[in-house]
Amino acid sequence: MHSLTLAGTPRRGRRAQRLSAALLATLALAGTAALAGAAAPARAAEIDNAITNVTVTPTTPKQGTQLTTTIAWQVPDDTTAGDTFTLALSEHLKNLPTEFALRDPATGAIVADATVVGTRPSVVTFTMTDYAEAHLNVSGQAFVTSDFEGSTTPSGVPTPFTSTTNDGRDFTTVVTPTGVPRGQDQPTKYGTYAAADQGRSTAARFLTWHVLTPLGAFESATTTDAVPAGQAWTYDCDTLVTDSIRLKADGTSAAPVAVTPTSSTCSPAGFSVTWGAQVANVQDRVSIAVSLPAPTGTATPAQTFTNLATVSTVVGGVTTTGSVSSSKTQASAGGEGSGDVPVPVPAVTITKDDAAGNAADTADAAVILADGTASLAYRVTNTGADALADVTVSDAVVANGTVTGLSCDFSALGGPATGVTWAGPLAVGASFDCTAALTGVTAGDVDHHDVGTVTARGIGSGQAVTASNDWFARTPAVAIAPTTPSSAPTTPSSAPTTPAAAVPAARPAAPAVSTPRAAASAGLAFTGAELTGPVTLAALLTLLGAALVVGSRRRAARAALTGDADRTHRGE
Structure with a gap:
């Protein structure tokens, strides 16, 4: 009889161990990822449909x-x-411009900050x-006032500004620009800003003036310039830099x-440059x-910088x-923004129990009163978003019994005791x-x-609020004496009988302790409660992976023992 050998079983066991280990690592990573995802902080949102209209003026x-x-x-x-x-x-x-703020015109509060990135097109x-x-x-509304590119918006041509x-x-x-650019047969002048802030933040060399002579030919020319009054x-x-520019046949x-x-x-107040002969x-x-x-400031009105230059040319001995x-x-x-201040909503609650905590x-859920009496305890809480004034507490009996001695202790809040x-x-x-x-x-x-019942008035809203809470009890027709089961013989007592205490008919679960309403948070608070689900998931995944590894190792051990027994039977 030949023995049955489970060839390759230990190898399969080792393979199972490797697979289980890989699965364990994957599950652990999945749990960690779930945990990390839950703990990630909230990010600012991009608001869709916020812009309702855009116009460009003048047209x-x-x-x-x-x-x-x-x-x-x-x-x-x-x-x-x-x-x-x-x-x-x-x-x-x-x-x-590079940046500006939108403010509430009534309070001066900043509603939004705006930045302009000088890409093409620029993005605010x-x-x-x-x-x-x-x-x-x-x-x-916000506004942006700026120059426009004359080379891409010819005069008389309707051009869409999108x-x-x-x-x-x-x-x-x-937009349809108007006007005719100054011809090159006359002197021309223009200015270019050195930086995007246009002198608002940087005063040094913020602007460069350029003055050009008319097109040659001329025998000589003189350019003079001075800082205007004011x-x-x-x-x-x-x-100061000097150069010459040739007009090509295609007009560029x-x-x-x-x-x-x-x-x-040259001096800080002005300069003069004399040119030699120039060709056509x-x-x-x-x-x-x-x-x-000094810089003009980022919050000041826009300033205008002007300049007047003079250019003389000599052609055929005649000076022009x-x-x-x-x-x-x-x-x-700049611009502005405003909004409505929300009216705080007032609210109040009142709860009532007896000395044993029965709601x-x-x-x-009526409480059974053996002797027809009970001590009542009330709690009044401001559960709204508005402080309350003119607070009054009362209790009205609807049926059977009398409530007396109602009194509240306001001393911890600065009121009477x-x-x-x-x-x-x-x-x-x-x-x-x-x-x-x-x-x-x-x-x-x-x-x-x-x-x-409690009544009050919201201080901020002016709204009246009220809340009530019912309480029920009954006295049994026959006195209920408490009994204690016992197998031992009872011994008559000569002590006076003590009246039976009130026994609740069906005591409900103790009311949840009310927690003062937390003030509204300005951001997304991270309390740790968000992690309960992910942490549990990660723990379960890790335990599952560990169980798989233990199981695979046991199977591999049994397989190894079987293989050894078979080899012993064959005399190996």
């Missing part, structure tokens, strides 16, 4: 002037601090403050080429940076002098206790029934 601007983009917006009532919405402005706009992001959490129906919201909605205004900026002479300009003038002088279709240009004595002016106005932005607030009325204020979440005596509950078919 027929003169070339070289500014346009204003007006943005109407409204956010939902569940908006929290840090939530955002964005708008990609028209690609034709340039020289935009509005970030809500905690103002939105304390108000309802928060809405407003802005796009973060949720993909477009708002378009058709302007606070000055020239930075070490930044070639790259500037550095050129050395015949002579030049070439202009000479001088560029120089200017500085302010022309003046050219230019101005640059800082971009500006007995329904007839089915006795009485049933208090002017307040009873703060949100605060409580006080009252006591009274119930007597005269007679046996019969009619239960005792009384109602404790």
